[in-house]
Amino acid sequence: MLFNLPFITVVIVIGLGLYAMLYKRNLIKIVIGLSLVESGVNLFLVSLGYRNGGIAPIYTSAPSTHMVLPTPQALTLTSIVIGVATTAMLLSFCVVIYRNYGTLDARKVRRLRE
Amino acid sequence: MSWEYLVNHSPALIIIVPLLAAFGTPLIGRFSRKAMYIWIIASLTLTEIIAIIILHTVYISGKPMVYVMGANPYNMAVPPDSGGIPIRIIFTVDAFSSFMAFVASTVALAGGIYSISCEAQQSAQEKYYALLLLMLVGMLGMVLTGDLFNFFVFLEINSLASAALVSYRIDKGLAVEAAFKYAIISSIGALAFLFGIGILYGEYDALNMAMIASRMKFTDLDKIVMALFTVTLGMKAGAIPMHYWVPDGYGKAPGAISAMLVTASQASLYGLFRVSFTVFGLAANTATLGWFIIMLGVLSMFVGVTMALIQHDIKRLMAYHAISQTGYMLLGVGVGLATLGTAAFNQYGLAAMEGGIFHIINHAMYKGLLFLTAGAVIYRVGTSDLNKMGGLAHTMKYTTIFFMIGALSIAGIPPFNGFASKLLIYESVYQFNPVLSILAMIVSILTLASFVKVFHSAFMGPKIHDVKEVPKSMLIGMAILTFFIILFGLFPNIALNYLVAPAAKALANPLGYIARVLGGGA
Numbered sequence: 231m232l233f234n235l236p237f238i239t240v241v242i243v244i245g246l247g248l249y250a251m252l253y254k255r256n257l258i259k260i261v262i263g264l265s266l267v268e269s270g271v272n273l274f275l276v277s278l279g280y281r282n283g284g285i286a287p288i289y290t291s292a293p294s295t296h297m298v299l300p301t302p303q304a305l306t307l308t309s310i311v312i313g314v315a316t317t318a319m320l321l322s323f324c325v326v327i328y329r330n331y332g333t334l335d336a337r338k339v340r341r342l343r344e
Numbered sequence: 345m346s347w348e349y350l351v352n353h354s355p356a357l358i359i360i361v362p363l364l365a366a367f368g369t370p371l372i373g374r375f376s377r378k379a380m381y382i383w384i385i386a387s388l389t390l391t392e393i394i395a396i397i398i399l400h401t402v403y404i405s406g407k408p409m410v411y412v413m414g415a416n417p418y419n420m421a422v423p424p425d426s427g428g429i430p431i432r433i434i435f436t437v438d439a440f441s442s443f444m445a446f447v448a449s450t451v452a453l454a455g456g457i458y459s460i461s462c463e464a465q466q467s468a469q470e471k472y473y474a475l476l477l478l479m480l481v482g483m484l485g486m487v488l489t490g491d492l493f494n495f496f497v498f499l500e501i502n503s504l505a506s507a508a509l510v511s512y513r514i515d516k517g518l519a520v521e522a523a524f525k526y527a528i529i530s531s532i533g534a535l536a537f538l539f540g541i542g543i544l545y546g547e548y549d550a551l552n553m554a555m556i557a558s559r560m561k562f563t564d565l566d567k568i569v570m571a572l573f574t575v576t577l578g579m580k581a582g583a584i585p586m587h588y589w590v591p592d593g594y595g596k597a598p599g600a601i602s603a604m605l606v607t608a609s610q611a612s613l614y615g616l617f618r619v620s621f622t623v624f625g626l627a628a629n630t631a632t633l634g635w636f637i638i639m640l641g642v643l644s645m646f647v648g649v650t651m652a653l654i655q656h657d658i659k660r661l662m663a664y665h666a667i668s669q670t671g672y673m674l675l676g677v678g679v680g681l682a683t684l685g686t687a688a689f690n691q692y693g694l695a696a697m698e699g700g701i702f703h704i705i706n707h708a709m710y711k712g713l714l715f716l717t718a719g720a721v722i723y724r725v726g727t728s729d730l731n732k733m734g735g736l737a738h739t740m741k742y743t744t745i746f747f748m749i750g751a752l753s754i755a756g757i758p759p760f761n762g763f764a765s766k767l768l769i770y771e772s773v774y775q776f777n778p779v780l781s782i783l784a785m786i787v788s789i790l791t792l793a794s795f796v797k798v799f800h801s802a803f804m805g806p807k808i809h810d811v812k813e814v815p816k817s818m819l820i821g822m823a824i825l826t827f828f829i830i831l832f833g834l835f836p837n838i839a840l841n842y843l844v845a846p847a848a849k850a851l852a853n854p855l856g857y858i859a860r861v862l863g864g865g866a
Contacts, residue, residue, distance in 0.1 A: 251528075251532070257524065260528065264528065264531055264532060264535075267532065267535050268531075268535055271535050271538050271539050271542070274539065274542050275538075275542050275545075278542055278545060278546045299549075301545070301551070302542075302545065305493055305541075305542075305545075308493075308497060309538060312497070312500045312504075315500075315504055316500070316504065316527065316531050319504060319507065319508060319527060320524065320527055320528070320531075323511060323520050323523060323524040323527065324524070326511070326514060326517060326520045327517055327520050327521060327524065329517070330514070330516055330517025330520070331517055339521055340521075341517075341518055341521065342518060342521055342522060342592050342595075342596070
């Protein structure tokens with residue numbers, strides 16, 4: 231792969247996601263940060279599965295020698311599905327919090343501490 | 345269906361039963377409330393029975409059970425044409441896994457029965473029970489699986505269901521705020537865990553724990569993975585520097601869910617111990633990792649209990665005690681890990697592990713009971729503020745007795761089960777390092793002090809609230825857990841011989857675990 235470009239992208243995307251989660255005060259932006267971290271991890275899994283010159287493991291059309299093991303792709307699909315569920319749940323929490331508190335500012339959403 | 349067939353397929357059945365029941369619950373709930381309750385109790389009881397069957401089978405055979413999804417025969421972990429590599433989703437059930445499955449399904453059964461009256465006034469009950477069953481599926485999957493990626497999937501199922509349940513009583517948004525925090529923490533933890541799995545897969549081309557363990561070289565990358573796994577699982581278990589979600593999450597969840605969150609945290613604790621002993625135990629320097637876990641444990645014990653002393657919300661107070669008690673488990677098993685492979689292990693290391701593992705089941709029972717009694721008090725009084733309670737012993741007699749049993753047990757007073765495991769930990773840890781043992785005793789005294797305060801302000805004093813005793817199903821739920829507390833308190837040898845000692849030995853024997861899976865599982 232060219233200069234390990236996918237892995238560099240993984241680091242950048244995860245870094246951006248962590249930055250958003252740590253420094254942004256809006257709850258929806260925190261959820262966006264989480265989604266970015268998740269995309270970074272998914273990209274990492276897919277990049278791990280890349281083999282130069284490999285062929286998709288479809289037995290009817292490929293010679294049996296250079297097939298790629300499809301495990302990382304399967305992991306990524308599962309992880310994407312889980313990520314959709316997580317994001318949907320977190321955003322619905324945001325909706326309920328906004329209805330009850332009238333704000334999504336993390337500095338003001340802290341009635342538990344009182 | 346013959347008996348043998350049932351026993352062989354029990355690791356799959358214990359997942360299938362609650363999973364199908366969870367998706368059937370909303371359907372049945374549309375027709376009849378009563379039928380839904382029967383459906384839930386029946387499926388939880390069936391899960392408990394299967395857990396006992398697995399416990400029995402593993403105890404009798406003395407070896408881990410291997411179950412391969414979709415393989416024929418059911419235990420063919422390494423097919424003849426795979427070149428010695430285990431394929432498919434493999435469940436590896438050793439004595440520690442079956443022990444944890446028993447703990448999780450018992451608390452879920454008590455919580456399910458308790459919820460019937462406790463949540464009777466709430467809307468969307470069928471979704472509550474569906475999520476409760478899914479949470480159980482997550483815990484059972486985490487403790488039974490032999491595959492790291494599968495562990496991640498069940499961890500996420502458990503986290504999502506738990507977070508949704510924490511927010512179940514919206515409580516003017518407060519519960520949702522707690523659930524948001526919990527969901528963010530557990531998702532980011534799970535993603536870090538998945539990243540670690542990716543690194544391990546890139547290095548060793550395997551996801552099966554036994555396969556990774558046998559290929560483990562312990563390079564620098566593996567040290568990063570070990571740090572990722574330890575921190576994320578410690579965070580989910582609620583160990584001290586990563587504990588901030590615990591008081592909010594446990595404090596705002598409904599009573600039965602707080603009790604189940606305790607076992608959910610213990611399932612993460614299981615993951616931490618499984619990864620440190622089985623996956624890294626052979627190649628890594630276990631003394632360093634052991635000391636790290638001991639330090640986490642001591643910090644959790646001490647900071648947890650001191651924070652608990654100043655709380656005036658009954659459930660937040662108990663949540664801080666849950667952190668503190670998790671410290672005992674980390675201390676006990678950490679001493680076992682630190683001495684693994686040395687002569688000291690047989691002297692006192694194994695006994696410390698037995699103490700730590702015994703404390704897991706004891707903690708699940710008495711802390712579960714305490715959360716259920718707190719839920720009962722809130723159910724009748726309508727507030728969780730200790731300053732506004734008082735004199736409940738006048739009318740809520742059974743709840744008072746159950747609370748006393750739980751409180752005496754958590755403080756380690758003799759006829760109850762907390763004493764048995766704490767004594768084992770004190771004795772063995774004293775030989776390892778006397779300071780740690782003395783700290784553990786001081787924490788126990790502070791725990792007693794804190795529960796005397798709760799007992800006094802909630803149950804003693806003049807009659808303020810004109811309340812009745814809680815309904816029967818809540819009492820039955822509490823009685824189930826009380827039964828185990830008294831049983832393990834009066835006859836600790838039963839629990840030690842049949843449950844705890846096999847679990848500790850299985851955990852301390854990674855070679856047996858690996859050989860069982862890579863040897864084909866038959």
